[in-house]
């Protein structure tokens with residue numbers, strides 16, 4: 001059974017998964033890198049960032065890394081929102097933007113980018129971005145058809161994750177609460193009253209100061 | 221030095237310290253007892269609730285109790301908002317309401333109740349409620365004059381705690397994050413962007429599923 005999984009979704013203690021004022025220079029707006037600070041020292045991030053030969057075995061192997069490492073396990077496709085792909089609003093002015101990730105994005109699978117403004121498929125390295133105007137349910141069916149029997153990662157941002165949670169399509173939700181108050185940005189939890197009733201919740205505090213919440217959907 | 225301390229302030233994962241629709245029957249509105257569920261099994265609560273002779277030694281002694289027990293330590297006075305005292309809005313229709321706590325409230329000290337609608341001092345058991353229309357700074361001075369060299373507890377609710385945090389008057393802030401989504405009510409964290417810069421933060425997850433945050437003000 002293909003599962004829909006969210007991993008490493010970072011929110012501030014006041015519930016914002018991204019700051020205000022996203023731009024090409026600041027993918028997280030005024031939050032800057034603060035939501036992902038816990039992630040950078042992990043072995044998983046260090047090896048992803050491509051310097052592995054310079055730093056074999058480098059990076060932490062504690063609880064933050066244990067969670068970070070699960071992100072890619074048995075994933076056949078990712079679904080993301082259009083504002084995770086880039087800061088553009090409305091119709092694409094041109095199609096030169098190829099995402100934040102350079103010429104070898106870390107996905108290495110098809111990535112369904114949800115948008116009301118479709119554009120041609122885009123191949124970057126081993127990743128193919130497919131821009132589709134689909135409801136959450138239809139996006140899940142489409143992604144399942146591409147997943148080759150593996151699971152689907154729901155990659156964010158918060159607006160997109162919220163849609164799939166509202167439609168009760170998410171099987172595994174890993175949220176990382178970072179002990180900062182952003183004050184403004186896009187909230188993750190809005191409109192999700194009573195979510196905990198549909199999930200079992202496991203909570204782990206890390207010495208780094210973040211708290212890992214794992215919501216696992218109860219059998220139906 | 222008299223310190224201003226907040227203890228056991230419970231918020232939902234989406235940041236609400238009380239639900240919507242407070243009434244005489246439901247002091248926490250639609251949140252019901254869910255924000256305080258972690259507290260009821262503790263030895264501290266069990267002994268407060270007056271059945272200690274029936275249940276000597278009863279109640280848990282884990283991390284939730286360790287935090288709960290610190291609430292009363294060296295406290296000479298409490299400051300609370302008017303809606304912690306009762307659900308009334310606007311001018312008092314009469315003065316028959318004596319708070320939620322029966323004839324022996326758990327405070328046993330003076331309690332300054334902040335309100336724009338003053339009324340005569342009210343003695344209930346060993347507690348005296350003093351209804352005062354004061355700014356946060358002036359309330360702190362007034363409470364200090366009553367504290368007899370001990371500390372001051374800032375008892376909530378969220379509207380009141382926020383005022384004192386905004387004015388940077390809080391020395392110790394213990395918040396308990398409960399893994400439920402209330403969806404509506406009164407938020408604690410609004411307007412407090414960057415609060416963490418003024419505090420050191422310590423985080424402890426309890427097996428009960430709640431997470432204890434201790435914000436200790438940095439030396440100035």
Ligand SMILES: NC(=O)c1ccc[n+]([C@@H]2O[C@H](COP(=O)([O-])OP(=O)(O)OC[C@H]3O[C@@H](n4cnc5c(N)ncnc54)[C@H](OP(=O)(O)O)[C@@H]3O)[C@@H](O)[C@H]2O)c1
Pocket residue numbers: 008009010011017018019022027028029035080081082083084085088089090114115116117132133134135136155156157158159160161163186
């Ligand atoms: N905290 C984290 O761990 C994390 C993770 C990922 C991303 N982020 C950050 O989150 C931000 C992006 O999140 P966001 O909530 O602003 O936006 P988002 O969820 O990435 O994208 C939302 C946009 O995607 C399109 N869309 C979503 N669902 C759709 C559907 N069913 N059908 C058609 N179009 C759909 C719409 O754009 P159009 O109508 O314009 O097409 C919508 O405005 C970025 O700052 C990113 O860096 C944070």
Ligand SMILES: NC(=O)c1ccc[n+]([C@@H]2O[C@H](COP(=O)([O-])OP(=O)(O)OC[C@H]3O[C@@H](n4cnc5c(N)ncnc54)[C@H](OP(=O)(O)O)[C@@H]3O)[C@@H](O)[C@H]2O)c1
Pocket residue numbers: 228229230231237238239242247248249255300301302303304305308309310334335336337352353354355356375376377378379380381383406
């Ligand atoms: N989660 C927890 O751990 C916790 C702890 C305590 C309480 N609670 C709950 O929180 C709720 C109450 O919180 P709340 O945020 O709604 O209200 P609150 O903070 O208890 O009281 C706010 C009211 O107090 C008065 N007030 C506050 N500051 C004042 C000032 N500087 N000068 C004059 N008047 C002032 C105003 O009332 P007027 O203008 O009407 O006089 C204001 O509307 C209740 O449901 C209670 O059960 C929860």
